[in-house]
Amino acid sequence: MKIAILGDFHLGYPRFYEDSFSQAEEAFRKACDAADLIVLVGDIFDTKTPKLEVIERALRIFGIAKRKKWGAKAEGEDSIPVVAIHGTHERRQKDSVNAIQMVEAAGPWKNIHNRKIVFGFGSERVAIQGLGGVPEEYAAVAMKAAGFKPESGAFNILVFHQSIEGLIAGGGEMLDLEDLPPGFDIYACGHMHKNHSRKAGSGELIIPGSTVVTQMRKDESGKKGFVIFDTKTRKHEFVEINSRPFFFQELELKDASGEQVRAGVRREVEELLSKAGGKPIIKIKVIGTLAKGLKPSDVGRLEGEFSEKAFLSVDVGLEEQALAKSLELLRDIRGKKLSVRGMGLEILKKKLAEAKCKVENPESLFDSLAEGKGEEIVREIAKKP
Ligand SMILES: [Mn+2]
Structure with missing residues (x-):
């Protein structure tokens, strides 16, 4: 069975808006042509709540999968063999619907976050499980809490979307290869935009990289494309797409x-x-x-x-x-290893304490504020005795 691993399309990314669509489309079309199963590793969209103009073009691209006659069939459910998780860009608070869930409702993929689907293909069985992106500092805990175990008698894939220690520049707490649950054949990881693979435990860590340049960082200057893994030979290849140099x-x-x-x-x-x-x-x-x-x-x-x-x-x-002086300040912030979100949360907590305002879950309040729900929150708080 051939498995395509791809993601970090960042559809709708403002600076290279058209590239984000054309390069994702080429990658997805080629993956559908060449593979029996497609694994999308998150950051499919560039923002938490993409515009309808972005969603419409995305659905046209992913509709390609719905028109193909797939050989692989999901055990116990009706699903084409395309699975996805949310990345850090699509992550929303618990009670909200994220873009991956929304597109799932339209049919081109199954959201594999926190669940397992087994696909049969001839005599082969491939089990896929996933964990959507979480803040880096919680990644190891979340991975452990999910309790992922490989399915016996199957080829096993774990999909997640995080930074991995030693594979990305920059400090801060992040997932270590040691934190990955043992026994999987493929550890498919999104988030890092440079293509990379290496042995990880009994299996192979595969980072397909992004299909579009977003941060203009040195490590983004490599080739863009995706990976196809062959379960028979246990080998994989990088399929390059036409991307803007x-x-x-x-x-x-x-x-x-x-x-x-x-x-x-x-x-x-x-x-x-x-x-x-x-x-x-x-x-x-x-x-x-x-x-x-x-x-x-x-x-x-x-x-x-x-x-x-x-x-x-x-x-x-x-x-x-x-x-x-300003460099010193920046270095200080970096030294404390806080993400931008982490810094924002720290400031919010400080302000809440100053105002003697008791909030049960400041993290969720922070997310709501970040999503522009300020008015609703004020109304909610005003209702309380
Ligand atoms: Mn990304």
Whole structure:
């Protein structure tokens, strides 16, 4: 049986809106053509509550699966062999419907979060279980609490959506390979946008990577596509899709003037443009030091100059004295290893305590506020004695 593993489509991602659809469509179409079972690893949509314009295009793409005659059949239920979990971008609070559940209702996939489906294909049985994205600091606990166990007499897949220690830059608490439940043949993981695979226990960890560039980080500059795993040979291959090229280039300068920075960036961009077709994404990170008395903002912006030829982003990371204080603050926040959400939650808790406002579940209150339900909450609180 051939199993396609793909995800992190980020449909509707504003900066590369059209790419998000065309690149996801190519990946999904190729996966439907080549595989007997499709596993979607989350972050299918870029936002928690995607616009109808995004959902409509998504349903057209995923409708491809409904038109195929699939050989694999789900045991004990009516389902085509396409499964999905929510990622961190689709995660909503407990009582809300997330985008993965909503699309499930339209039929192109089964939501596999917190459940198991066994698919039969000839004499083969493949069991899939999943855990949707959770905040990184809770990942190990959630994984343990779910109590995943492999199905006996089947090929077993566990699907989840987290950062994994040692595989991604940046600090903070996150899932460790050791936290994965034993006995699975494939550990399919979304969230990290760079394609990667390695042995994990008795099986193989497979990270298909994203189909679109979102953060312009160095580790996103690899090829885009998805993975097909063959249960017979137990081998897998990466299937590349046509994606907009992305170059990440570092430029180091010492005591540079504004003109030197601009000239250096222009040179790098021209060189990259000479080897890329189409309109590539280029990120130039300028590091080193500025000439005395200059601020990074004195360098000026170069993005506009190349707007016809490239999606250019220049990060002037050159250090100067006045910056030292804000850098210190940022390093401090990073040192405390808090996510943006974590920081927000901390501030909310502090404010609630100051106002002597007792709230049973500040986390859920935070999510509601983040989803713009402020008015409802005020009404709820006002009702209480
Ligand atoms: Mn993602």
